[in-house]
Amino acid sequence: MAKIDDVARLAKVSKGTVSNVFSQKRPTSNEVRERVMSVSRQLNYVPNHTARSLVTKKTMAIGLTIPHGSFFFSAFHTQFINGVILEAAYYGYRVLLDIIPVHEVKTPFLTSYPIDGAVVMRPTANDERINLMHMGQIPFVTVGHVMNENIEHSTSVDNDNVQMMSNICEYLVGKGHKDIMFLNANEHMTVSIDRKASFIQAMKVRGLDVEEHMIHHKPPELNSSEYMDYGYEETVNIIGKMNKKVTAIIADDDRTAFSVLNAIKDLNLTVPGDVSLFVICGDNSMMVQSNPSLTSMDLQPSELGAQSVRLLMHQLGVLQGEYEENIIVEGKIIERNSVSTIDHEEDRK
Amino acid sequence: MAKIDDVARLAKVSKGTVSNVFSQKRPTSNEVRERVMSVSRQLNYVPNHTARSLVTKKTMAIGLTIPHGSFFFSAFHTQFINGVILEAAYYGYRVLLDIIPVHEVKTPFLTSYPIDGAVVMRPTANDERINLMHMGQIPFVTVGHVMNENIEHSTSVDNDNVQMMSNICEYLVGKGHKDIMFLNANEHMTVSIDRKASFIQAMKVRGLDVEEHMIHHKPPELNSSEYMDYGYEETVNIIGKMNKKVTAIIADDDRTAFSVLNAIKDLNLTVPGDVSLFVICGDNSMMVQSNPSLTSMDLQPSELGAQSVRLLMHQLGVLQGEYEENIIVEGKIIERNSVSTIDHEEDRK
DNA sequence: CTGAAAGCGCTTACAG
DNA sequence: CTGAAAGCGCTTACAG
Numbered sequence: 001m002a003k004i005d006d007v008a009r010l011a012k013v014s015k016g017t018v019s020n021v022f023s024q025k026r027p028t029s030n031e032v033r034e035r036v037m038s039v040s041r042q043l044n045y046v047p048n049h050t051a052r053s054l055v056t057k058k059t060m061a062i063g064l065t066i067p068h069g070s071f072f073f074s075a076f077h078t079q080f081i082n083g084v085i086l087e088a089a090y091y092g093y094r095v096l097l098d099i100i101p102v103h104e105v106k107t108p109f110l111t112s113y114p115i116d117g118a119v120v121m122r123p124t125a126n127d128e129r130i131n132l133m134h135m136g137q138i139p140f141v142t143v144g145h146v147m148n149e150n151i152e153h154s155t156s157v158d159n160d161n162v163q164m165m166s167n168i169c170e171y172l173v174g175k176g177h178k179d180i181m182f183l184n185a186n187e188h189m190t191v192s193i194d195r196k197a198s199f200i201q202a203m204k205v206r207g208l209d210v211e212e213h214m215i216h217h218k219p220p221e222l223n224s225s226e227y228m229d230y231g232y233e234e235t236v237n238i239i240g241k242m243n244k245k246v247t248a249i250i251a252d253d254d255r256t257a258f259s260v261l262n263a264i265k266d267l268n269l270t271v272p273g274d275v276s277l278f279v280i281c282g283d284n285s286m287m288v289q290s291n292p293s294l295t296s297m298d299l300q301p302s303e304l305g306a307q308s309v310r311l312l313m314h315q316l317g318v319l320q321g322e323y324e325e326n327i328i329v330e331g332k333i334i335e336r337n338s339v340s341t342i343d344h345e346e347d348r349k
Numbered sequence: 350m351a352k353i354d355d356v357a358r359l360a361k362v363s364k365g366t367v368s369n370v371f372s373q374k375r376p377t378s379n380e381v382r383e384r385v386m387s388v389s390r391q392l393n394y395v396p397n398h399t400a401r402s403l404v405t406k407k408t409m410a411i412g413l414t415i416p417h418g419s420f421f422f423s424a425f426h427t428q429f430i431n432g433v434i435l436e437a438a439y440y441g442y443r444v445l446l447d448i449i450p451v452h453e454v455k456t457p458f459l460t461s462y463p464i465d466g467a468v469v470m471r472p473t474a475n476d477e478r479i480n481l482m483h484m485g486q487i488p489f490v491t492v493g494h495v496m497n498e499n500i501e502h503s504t505s506v507d508n509d510n511v512q513m514m515s516n517i518c519e520y521l522v523g524k525g526h527k528d529i530m531f532l533n534a535n536e537h538m539t540v541s542i543d544r545k546a547s548f549i550q551a552m553k554v555r556g557l558d559v560e561e562h563m564i565h566h567k568p569p570e571l572n573s574s575e576y577m578d579y580g581y582e583e584t585v586n587i588i589g590k591m592n593k594k595v596t597a598i599i600a601d602d603d604r605t606a607f608s609v610l611n612a613i614k615d616l617n618l619t620v621p622g623d624v625s626l627f628v629i630c631g632d633n634s635m636m637v638q639s640n641p642s643l644t645s646m647d648l649q650p651s652e653l654g655a656q657s658v659r660l661l662m663h664q665l666g667v668l669q670g671e672y673e674e675n676i677i678v679e680g681k682i683i684e685r686n687s688v689s690t691i692d693h694e695e696d697r698k
Numbered sequence: 699c700t701g702a703a704a705g706c707g708c709t710t711a712c713a714g
Numbered sequence: 715c716t717g718a719a720a721g722c723g724c725t726t727a728c729a730g
Contacts, residue, residue, distance in 0.1 A: 001461075001486075003707060014717045019709055022460075026710095029715060044484075049460040050402045051707035055722045059399065061445065061463070078427065085446055094463075095446040096410065097434055111371075111398040112350075114410070114443075114463075135393075137350075258638040265640070289607040291614070291640065352723055363701045368725055375726095378699060400723035404706045 002043035011039040022047050053114075062088055062312060063098040063118035065129055065140075075254060075283030076301045077121070080143070083305025084119055091313050113138065117312045119305075123147070124188040130154075139315040141308045144191040145326065155315065157308045159299050159331045161191055165198035166205075168250060168278060168297065171333055173206050176342030177248040177276060180214065181238060183231055183260065185252045187217035192252075195280075199250075213238055218252060231256035235263035239275070247342060248276040254286050257294055272340035284334065293336035300329050351392035360388040371396050402463075411437055411661060412447040412467035414478055414489075424603055424632030425650045426470070429492070432654025433468055440662055462487065466661045468654075472496070473537040479503075488664040490657045493540040494675065504664065506657045508648050508680040510540055514547035515554075517599060517627060517646065520682055522555050525691030526597040526625060529563065530587060532580055532609065534601045536566035541601075544629075548599075562587055567601060580605035584612035588624070596691060597625040603635050606643055621689035633683065642685035649678050 008015045013032060020026045021036040028036075039045070053059050064084055066077070081095075088095050096115055117139040123130060125147040133140045134151055142156045172180055182199050185192040196215060203210050216234045231251060238244045240263075251257040257279040264275050271277050271292055279287060279296035287294040307327045313319040357364045362381060369375045370385040377385075388394070402408050413433055415426070434444050445464055466488040472479060474496040482489045483500055491505045521529055531548050534541040545564060552559050565583045580600060587593050589612075600606040606628040613624050620626050620641055628636060628645035636643040656676045662668040 005707080015707090016709075016718080017716060020716085023709080027715065032715080047460045048403075048707050049463040050399055050408065051722090052460060052709075053399045053463075053722095054397075054403050054707080054724085055709045057722080059463075064446075081446075085448055089448060097413075097430075097444040097446055099434055099438060111396045111401060114398040114402075114408075255634070255638075258635075262638060262640075285604070286607075289604075289611060291611075354723080364723090365702080365725075366700060369700085372725080376699065381699080397723050400706090401725075402706095403708085403723080404725045406706080 001048075002040075002045040003048065004045075006043055007036060007039050007045050010043070011036045019047075059114045059116050060092060061094045061096045061115050062309070063096045063113060063115040065098045065118050065120045066122070075286060076281045076299065079283070079301040080121070080305040083302035083307075084309055085305075086302075087306040087309035091309070091318055093309075093313075112136075117141075117316055119143070119308045119312065123190050124186075125190060125193065139312060141311045141315075143304060143308060144189065144194075147190050147193070153325070155311045155325045157304050157311065157327045157329060158191070159304075160328045161194035162198040162201075164280075164297060164331045165195055166202040167331075167333060168280070169199065169202035169206060172248050172250075172276070172278060172339065173203075173208070175276070175339060178208055179245045180210075180248045180250060181234075181246045182210075182215045182250045183234055183252055183256050184215060184217050186220045188220060192217065213242065213244060214246075218256070229259065231259035232263040235260050236267065239264075239269070240267050246275060248278065248339065250278045250280060252280050254279060254282040254294075254296075257282060257296075258290070261290070272338050276339040278339055287334070287336060290338075292338050294338045295336045296334055297331045298334050299331050304329050350397075351389075351394040352397065353394075355392055356385060356388050356394050359392070360384045368396075408463045408465050409441060410443045410445045410464050411658070412445045412462060412464040414447045414467050414469045415471070424635060425630045425648065428632070428650040429470070429654040432651035432656075433658055434654075435651075436655040436658035440658070440667055442658075442662075461485075466490075466665055468492070468657045468661065472539050473535075474539060474542065488661060490660045490664075492653060492657060493538065493543075496539050496542070502674070504660045504674045506653050506660065506676045506678060507540070508653075509677045510543035511547040511550075513629075513646060513680045514544055515551040516680075516682060517629070518548065518551035518555065521597050521599075521625070521627060521688065522552075522557070524625070524688060527557055528594045529559075529597045529599060530583075530595045531559075531564045531599045532583055532601055532605050533564060533566050535569045537569060541566065562591065562593060563595075567605070578608065580608035581612040584609050585616065588613075588618070589616050595624060597627065597688065599627045599629060601629055603628060603631040603643075603645075606631060606645075607639070610639070621687050625688040627688055636683070636685060639687075641687050643687045644685045645683055646680045647683050648680050653678050 123142045146154045282296035314323045472491045495503045631645035663672045
């Protein structure tokens with residue numbers, strides 16, 4: 001590989017000038033620029049990224065932190081990541097995939113992280129990854145807010161979980177549902193903590209008590225097949241074995257929803273005839289393909305991804321000016337065919 | 350951030366010794382090592398990744414090249430990437446996500462790529478990304494074989510597309526199907542080219558001609574909703590409007606399969622009663638959740654991902670010894686409930 | 699086993 | 715607008 005000295009020599013200029021032509025940080029005359037570029041093409045020269053990084057102290061990469069185990073499962077992640085990559089590329093940044101579990105790793109990474117900042121997905125209460133970034137002084141933004149001691153200020157993107165649960169309850173209760181079961185995400189996730197509290201609150205406001213067996217959490221660290229079982233087991237248990245009255249189920253994500261759907265079929269019940277189903281975080285195209293199509297909340301994951309990068313760019317000084325530290329992206333209810341209206345008049349006859 | 354000089358000074362050793370303690374490339378005495386480590390902890394020191402990279406000429410990162418547009422859609426990609434990340438981490442490598450389209454990018458990357466090698470997904474005939482890597486002398490392995498002029502030798506992982514299509518045809522024809530429609534992937538992909546030829550060949554061997562309207566290609570660069578339409582449209586067209594006889598459909602991936610399923614329902618036909626459905630590249634857990642559950646080929650994407658990294662490690666000299674340049678991962682047919690047997694005796698009555 | 703010194707390939711004040 | 719020189723924070727022969 002040709003290096004800057006080779007180009008400088010052949011183009012009869014100094015290394016500094018070659019550097020300026022490529023970085024465009026200082027002006028160069030047309031004549032010189034063209035000579036340098038021509039020689040560079042001839043030599044197939046391109047500045048060495050690492051050498052530049054060493055002096056600029058920028059890697060031009062951001063880390064995307066995904067906890068291993070829950071890796072990549074739902075369409076939400078996929079689209080979120082899509083948003084991150086596109087937005088990062090727009091600002092000239094690359095994305096380094098970043099799983100944390102250091103055990104099982106033959107050669108541990110005992111160097112600094114070659115990233116300028118990070119987007120942290122699925123933060124948990126007192127998330128150690130976040131403590132690490134905080135200590136290492138590396139700028140980060142979380143998806144869902146931070147719940148770590150000693151960290152007061154941090155930037156995040158999120159949906160408004162409180163508002164969202166309130167809207168969902170309003171929607172379902174408005175259609176006559178009172179016995180609503182909530183299959184929530186992993187209990188350690190901050191969004192799950194928020195959603196649980198908001199759900200109970202939203203029901204209470206409407207004069208409804210939520211019994212304990214009506215809220216469940218996805219076990220942490222599931223593999224693919226266990227993942228599928230979660231919604232199934234809970235549904236069969238509560239409705240089948242325990243014979244509890246449930247007229248509507250709120251499922252955390254699309255996978256859970258599909259397994260609930262199967263459970264209901266196996267119980268010889270129908271959706272939405274016997275049980276209505278509402279999906280919080282479902283991929284739109286999958287929701288449409290399902291039979292019946294599933295009413296869901298569109299969390300706009302790719303917008304969340306893009307916003308998280310923009311927030312990071314602000315912290316890195318790439319983007320100038322004022323900015324919100326905690327960005328809320330709207331969740332929109334998209335009505336399809338999995339929620340029915342209960343006529344309580346009928347009950348009384 | 351503390352640097353190596355700070356540690357050296359405080360531990361009263363040379364920088365070289367500190368370096369050796371961390372890199373473990375040369376032995377150090379216990380006494381010295383402990384003193385260095387203790388000071389390092391105290392100073393919160395960790396070697397600077399970029400500085401090390403500059404002299405070792407290794408970035409300890411591999412690129413994962415995904416063409417934008419078709420980005421991340423199927424579960425195949427997701428699991429493949431999962432395999433790549435885990436295996437890379439095992440060898441101390443990180444994964445840099447790499448989308449190619451440079452248009453739409455505000456700040457173009459005009460430096461070298463900070464990667465030691467790359468895994469290239471979805472190679473197409475005369476793929477320009479591959480020409481780039483080839484010219485830049487950066488080691489790469491492709492998922493599916495290379496079809497570029499001037500590139501004779503290259504490493505790849507793949508399923509045996511010829512054998513696979515032959516197995517699928519044997520399976521379907523064995524169950525009495527003769528009128529099989531194949532909804533193939535994007536026609537530019539090398540795997541799609543292979544599969545098409547193999548399909549025609551496998552049918553021919555069994556005395557069956559494949560008419561032109563029985564093979565279709567997914568249009569390139571689909572967005573999510575168009576993606577869903579592809580299988581639907583073709584199915585409605587061929588079976589509905591053109592009224593062609595089709596007893597079985599082979600769908601390239603899970604998304605296509607779901608849309609085919611919907612099309613068949615809308616035509617007031619059933620799976621597998623009227624039309625059988627076979628999925629080439631379907632996520633197992635999704636196949637199970639579908640109704641009916643879908644018979645599919647398990648391509649073992651995560652194994653493909655892991656193998657591609659191992660191949661790269663061989664090229665990088667991390668892994669020693671002989672190795673196959675083109676690794677074949679077996680595709681296994683997993684029977685579920687979407688393929689029925691046709692009794693041709695019945696036809697004659 | 700340890701140290702002194704050169705060097706990896708760039709960028710960046712400083713001077714003109 | 716351009717050049718000469720120092721320096722980014724490490725690793726690596728070389729010498730002992």
